[in-house]
Amino acid sequence: MPPNYVRTDQKLGKLLRKTFFNRSVHEVAPDLIGTTLLVDGVGGIIVEVEAYHHTEPAAHSYRGPTARNAVMFGPAGFAYVYRSYGIHWCVNFVCEKAGSASAVLIRALEPTHGIAAMRRRRHLHDERSLCSGPGKLTEALGITHAHNGLALDAPPIALYARSAKPEVVAGVRIGLTKAVDLPWRYGLKGSKFLSKPFAEEIVAQRS
């Protein structure tokens, strides 16, 4: 049994299997809010995601397969990791049947496991900033190109079901210049660990 994989932490639910992802990306994306993602035992609760589908121009798969996006065109339940702006890594979970080329970008986590390791990797102390963005959370969890194509239900990756259905809010996706009006960003309502607040929650923001 690999170290850090099976844990006795009572907060963790059942491991999600690949079949969880074998349905519409628009069902999977909000259902990921509240699940727990760990890589080698380090990670936290997913609080923000975005859905991408090959039929809209903001998706990497829109113009067909390339060396970079090949994993997106494969079966559901695998990690698609790409280089962002030449510097960062971003991780997606591939959904739907092979060839659909749809995926969910993981944008923010609430840190719960291995916080000391995350602080070392991020050179930061503030918990709210450890995983509050797609490039931040990959650095905190140690995700790189080496994780591209890995299964989501086998070490070093583990994804745990949520215990209760959370309140999920939606909005437009962040940082795009194409398909900017599609409301395919989902977040945990009221979370302090988002990359940016949702419009519905502006009144809830504090100092």
Add this chain to the structure above:
DNA sequence: CTCTTGATCTTCT
């Protein structure tokens, strides 16, 4: 608090 900019890899024009 907001706005601007540099860093620097992959893909596309």
Add this chain to the structure above:
DNA sequence: GAAGATCAAGAGC
């Protein structure tokens, strides 16, 4: 040659 599913630091208010 330009743009991009980003981030952090610095300037200005």
